Amino acid sequence: MRAQLAELEMIPAGTAYPKTSTRTLRDTLRHLSAKADPETADAESKATLDKERTVASPLRAVRGAVIEAGRREALAARREPGVPPYVVDRVIRRLDLGPAH
Incomplete structure (x- = not known):
């Protein structure tokens, strides 16, 4: 760098x-x-990193909770009649991969 x-x-x-x-x-x-x-x-970069860490931790927790809720709903949908399992699998896979994919 x-x-x-x-x-x-x-x-x-x-x-x-x-x-x-x-x-x-x-x-x-x-x-x-x-x-x-x-x-x-330097001090400015350290301060920026500290601020980033304090914001990132709660965001990770919220993101994890939202993804877990989505997984629960997808698994509940799998038990519904007429819902193709491959669609539910695709949704769960995308949830597991995260927003980058």
Whole structure:
């Protein structure tokens, strides 16, 4: 990550890259670097990571509860007459994979 940040800093100011793009990329790289090695992160990055962790934990709990409720409903639907089991299996599989898929 440090090499990427150093390379980003070497992009000449007169290039066609918009300043906002390089700033966004720099911030993203610093954030990833701080996540990879929090010990070497600056104070601002550490504060951002701490805030992210305090928000992420309750969100994970809510997401887990919602997925579990969906699984329960899908399993209840499987017991209903006329509901094809392969459809329920597909729904459960998508719930298990999560939002990224």
